Amino acid sequence: xxxxxxxxxxxxxxxxVFAISSCGGGSGSKEESKKEVTILxxxxxxxxxxxxxxxxxxxxxxxxxxxINLEPGLIYGELSKENAKGDVFLDAWLPHxxxxxxxxxxDKLVKLGESFSGGTTGLVVPSYVDINSIEELNDHxxxxxxxxxxxxxxxxxxxxxxxxxxxxxxxxxxxTSSGPxxxxxxxxxxxxxxxxxxxxxxxxxxxxxxxIKYLDDxxxxxxxxxxxxxxxxxxxxxxxxxxxxxxxxxxxxxxLYSLMGAIDMEGEEAGATRWYEANKAMVDGWFE
Numbered sequence: 001x002x003x004x005x006x007x008x009x010x011x012x013x014x015x016x017v018f019a020i021s022s023c024g025g026g027s028g029s030k031e032e033s034k035k036e037v038t039i040l041x042x043x044x045x046x047x048x049x050x051x052x053x054x055x056x057x058x059x060x061x062x063x064x065x066x067x068i069n070l071e072p073g074l075i076y077g078e079l080s081k082e083n084a085k086g087d088v089f090l091d092a093w094l095p096h097x098x099x100x101x102x103x104x105x106x107d108k109l110v111k112l113g114e115s116f117s118g119g120t121t122g123l124v125v126p127s128y129v130d131i132n133s134i135e136e137l138n139d140h141x142x143x144x145x146x147x148x149x150x151x152x153x154x155x156x157x158x159x160x161x162x163x164x165x166x167x168x169x170x171x172x173x174x175x176t177s178s179g180p181x182x183x184x185x186x187x188x189x190x191x192x193x194x195x196x197x198x199x200x201x202x203x204x205x206x207x208x209x210x211x212i213k214y215l216d217d218x219x220x221x222x223x224x225x226x227x228x229x230x231x232x233x234x235x236x237x238x239x240x241x242x243x244x245x246x247x248x249x250x251x252x253x254x255x256l257y258s259l260m261g262a263i264d265m266e267g268e269e270a271g272a273t274r275w276y277e278a279n280k281a282m283v284d285g286w287f288e
Contacts, residue, residue, distance in 0.1 A: 037242050038066045040075040040086040042155075044179050046203045046227065047091035049260045050115045052272035054090060054249065057283050058242065060276070071154040076101040079232045080108035087239070088231040088246055090115045096223035097121060097156030109230045113247040116203050116227040116256060121157045122214040123148065123164065123222075124200030126190055133216040134168050141171050143195040149185045150174045150199045157199045157222075164221040174199070186210060203227070203253060205260035241287060248286035255279075 037058055041051040055065045075089050092098055123134055131140060150158050153176050161174050182198050183206055189196035190210055229246045236243035263271035276283055
């Protein structure tokens with residue numbers, strides 16, 4: 001009987017040791033789960049480039065990365081939730097263009113860094129168009145068919161263009177499309193030497209691909225911004241290494257256009273991967 005009790009005691013002790021070990025292993029599993037990052041991004045050229053570069057760099061460090069394409073308002077709203085399904089957004093135009101979103105959600109978000117530090121927006125025309133200011137548009141309504149080719153209504157530049165139409169009393173209508181559709185319209189117009197005015201911004205690969213110019217904006221409707229990197233409030237606590245990477249993530253204009261060119265030629269994943277491999281020392285340095 002005593003031998004049985006001793007055996008039973010050994011079994012209980014072994015069970016406790018296993019349970020404690022399992023709890024310790026659970027902590028490790030939780031740590032492992034932090035090697036997952038979900039990036040939310042809009043369908044804008046620079047946002048696509050930032051996102052896919054981050055994806056391939058993080059995956060090279062052993063992270064599981066999911067990317068989800070959403071309208072900007074939905075991105076801000078999702079990241080502000082207590083149980084957000086996303087972690088980070090690399091293309092937040094702050095402090096001006098996305099100011100309404102920041103007013104609604106900014107107190108529940110964290111600005112980690114800047115993916116690009118010199119963002120500009122405005123009305124853009126081919127360089128052969130012989131006007132130089134928004135104030136001159138009404139003198140050439142027919143040449144432009146009375147249209148400003150814009151992007152999605154959720155973009156800050158869309159709202160600023162509506163403001164520009166009002167401020168300058170323009171006899172123009174803004175056509176809502178998408179970034180790719182807008183660039184396709186520009187490409188078609190340039191090929192035929194036609195006049196066109198679009199809503200444009202830097203950074204964007206169209207500045208590398210077309211001879212274009214901003215129209216002067218004497219009323220200051222279109223502001224200067226940064227492309228900020230914002231995250232859900234507890235992301236840095238959950239994933240300190242990834243947060244450090246995003247704090248350091250920053251591209252100069254020529255670097256970004258080179259990345260966007262690679263993506264344009266080879267596709268999002270392949271182009272970003274090739275660019276990362278060619279610039280691995282710099283990008284990996286962002287983890288430090």
